[in-house]
Amino acid sequence: MTKFLTTAALALALGTGAAAAQTTLFFGEAGPNRGARADAINFFADEVERLSKGDLTFDIQWGGALFKAEAAKSGIADGVADAGTIIAVYFPQEMAGYGIADLPINNPDPWVGMKATDELMRSNEQIQQNLADQNLVYIGTFTTSQINVGCKGATIDSVDDIAGLKVRGVGAYGQAFADQGANLVSMSIYDAYQGMDSGLIDCSQGYSYVVPALQWQEIIDSYTILNWGQVGALGVFMNKDVFDGLSEEEQTWLMEAGRAIPDELGEILSVENDAAVQMMRDQGIEVVELPEAEREKLVEAGSTYVDQWQQTAANVGIDGETLMSEYQSLIDQYTQEVEDQGYPWTR
Template identity: 60%
Template structure:
């Protein structure tokens, strides 16, 4: 039995009769996308835009059927599920896969770049053009398609606010990636919980605070259970994007592959527009509902940046141990951040030109 046939048989069993491999019909090819988040908020809008673009550009020959809310698989099962063919593609969050998605995790490092569009453009170019990253993904039967970002990392709490880094001590905090590790090193009691369950955690007292992203707070209605929200302007969790099953991708024609890849690249500009607007609107919503919005003092922010530096070094070491040149990738990525930061300064964002 070939690998492709094994995958199709496994997919059929797991989906209780639904077809999750590329399905050819008289109307063209339908690709199934698994998304753990709900069908609301900026990311959902960008994902739907991506699906619509693929349909329109292909003249209806390619269709993407998005399965929302973890209907196919949860966020912490996305890599295995897409690689095994449970879906043709899916949204992958790198922090849930510190080993498998280590290369993509470069976008999660606290590199003092909270700008969503700059981060997405830098990440997209690196993931799309690095032969070593492409080969690493191929080993997992994956192809990179496009990227989102959580945008700038902030923190929302019930009870006492975080007004300085000393306020982190002894708080029960949901955090992820290097940011979560720094919260723990500064005395926070870390709670392993996904962002999709943070509402319940804050509401029941399992959490005092949750690492958050402005648009996600309102998309997940967490403003209902928060009392304050502290702006950190530290960095972002940008290792969030679309991966495709390599067998499904390879089964497409060259023209169809180009349609998918072009829409994935363009998604960074569309999501940049959406997320910038959504973040501003979310802050307004929080203020309107009585949530105190606080900006962390610069001295405290500098201490967060310094505390995160060793986690950048650790990422480089781990990449080297995995057989990829971490130092070169980091240098290239920082150069791309500088490139797109300069473009933003010179030309503005694409949607304002």
């Protein structure tokens, strides 16, 4: 098994107490060191170092230096890195339990989604065992935030408006659009600007903070807030052999830092998403909030993909129906918390 000779591994091999002095872990991230997720990863690493008073640190390798996104699961499980980011959509079978956070259900709030996902991943024994069988330990979760759609030369005011549009879609959200008559075009989000500019596509699904990042405001005429769901099955995982070799105190530091991610990233996304929507309004872009009745049509359209996910989960020994019930309950719980107390950063 290929493995970096981290301070932790060296200490274990020598049977010394060196790891108690300082442990450096290698972290693999396929994305660049910029943007909301990078900010959350840096926060996580800084939080681990703070909690441990410098005894436990990360050496973060950005931009796929250790492995690309589609090789992250094996890269971490096999020890190419001690920890790193796994995006579940690349591993629909192996990460079936985690994939629940990607489903097109009524789950648009980034903080609520992350908190519900985080608690589910920590508490559900089926998921824990499935990950352990793959030599993985769950540490913390991210989200891309809710899926919305920007269009050039079109406006989506209702589900009926989707029919006939050429749309760059995202996973099950794109497929649900196709079920409503959209013509799906396979395209990277980074190519959506050129696609809309050239007429290759009319619209692109994406996230509010992506609009200024990719300069969509220069090209789109309308932006529809779907209030539908999010892509939330991406987060920090660790090699179980390495994790089990750490002290109980070190494991606690990692888990505490992982639990703190939703509050930090939730605030980042809230600020960036709100600023992006206001920027679009200021520039005269029509911002539409899909009516509740229309949103419910999308949630219903997504139910097919929830059923498909449940079958995938069953194939790996996970009771998808029970898991979905638990997840929905957690979403309701944290939604109520926001209604009663507001978000943590506003309290």
